[in-house]
Amino acid sequence: MDNITAFIDNTCMTQQYKTPVSALILIHTPDLQVLLLERADKTGFWQSVTGSLEAGETPYQAAIREVKEETGLDALAYDFQDWQASNVYEIYPHWRHRYAPGVTENIEHLFGLCLPSALAVTLAPDEHTRYQWLDWREAAPKVFSWTNVDALRRLGEKHNLVL
Numbered sequence: 001m002d003n004i005t006a007f008i009d010n011t012c013m014t015q016q017y018k019t020p021v022s023a024l025i026l027i028h029t030p031d032l033q034v035l036l037l038e039r040a041d042k043t044g045f046w047q048s049v050t051g052s053l054e055a056g057e058t059p060y061q062a063a064i065r066e067v068k069e070e071t072g073l074d075a076l077a078y079d080f081q082d083w084q085a086s087n088v089y090e091i092y093p094h095w096r097h098r099y100a101p102g103v104t105e106n107i108e109h110l111f112g113l114c115l116p117s118a119l120a121v122t123l124a125p126d127e128h129t130r131y132q133w134l135d136w137r138e139a140a141p142k143v144f145s146w147t148n149v150d151a152l153r154r155l156g157e158k159h160n161l162v163l
Contacts, residue, residue, distance in 0.1 A: 023063035059109035072122030079114040
């Protein structure tokens with residue numbers, strides 16, 4: 001058992017803390033329109049679908065669950081890809097209370113979900129208030145996290161484009 005798994009099993013899941021391992025799913029179309037969601041708890045904070053792992057989940061399973069919860073879409077009905085990449089980032093101080101004492105970093109696994117077109121989605125109102133589809137380059141300055149910008153950059157690179 002690695003250290004992260006031991007931490008999750010022994011600390012986070014038994015004390016109702018969020019797991020410091022998450023998934024970011026960049027939902028996009030073939031012409032690189034990307035879906036952005038505005039956070040309900042932070043007006044003006046736009047992001048891709050994200051979420052922490054729950055007890056016993058893999059990042060892949062969490063990504064599928066988060067897409068369903070946050071958009072109403074079934075990720076497996078479309079072109080869902082594990083990008084085999086992750087980022088470690090510092091958790092914003094105003095969200096650290098959700099994690100076990102002393103936890104300051106999160107590991108975020110990256111996934112892509114290509115839809116045939118910019119579909120309408122059903123938001124989870126407790127998590128997001130609005131959504132929009134934007135060209136991937138226009139989305140980059142709008143998202144609040146550098147990891148989301150990194151995911152957008154990776155999407156462009158998959159299509160031989162530079163952000």
